[in-house]
Amino acid sequence: MQATSYDTNNPFARILRGELPSIRVYEDEATIAIMDIMPQADGHVLVIPKEAAAEIFALSEESAACIRTTKRVAAAVKAAMEAPGVMIAQFNGSAAGQTVPHVHFHIVPRHADIPLKPHAGVPADTGRLRELAERIVAALPAGDA
Numbered sequence: 001m002q003a004t005s006y007d008t009n010n011p012f013a014r015i016l017r018g019e020l021p022s023i024r025v026y027e028d029e030a031t032i033a034i035m036d037i038m039p040q041a042d043g044h045v046l047v048i049p050k051e052a053a054a055e056i057f058a059l060s061e062e063s064a065a066c067i068r069t070t071k072r073v074a075a076a077v078k079a080a081m082e083a084p085g086v087m088i089a090q091f092n093g094s095a096a097g098q099t100v101p102h103v104h105f106h107i108v109p110r111h112a113d114i115p116l117k118p119h120a121g122v123p124a125d126t127g128r129l130r131e132l133a134e135r136i137v138a139a140l141p142a143g144d145a
Contacts, residue, residue, distance in 0.1 A: 038119075080132070
């Protein structure tokens, strides 16, 4: 199996270094959660490990924190967006649809009657993303923001 090589200048690595802006909804010692700037639905959040790894296969065991953060933030997204369902996706390699070579988990709130926008397709309004982020942060359990 050939793994995707890690590019230290990928957008998520640059966000982690503070070189690119992001709208953060959660951060701990191992992960960050940010609003997707090209969301498939309102409230689409990305959970990103701070560890440099292009695919899940390259993550250390310590990066299991990604799953804890994904679970915690997904619950907040579901509540904030009043979504009956939540899609959680993680892609490995361009053939699977991965567009940024840094491991990340997509949390996408789902409503049966609202179709998804294309993956990495349409940039969202920053003001709208900030409003949604505030709702999500408010829905996190106390002590998590």
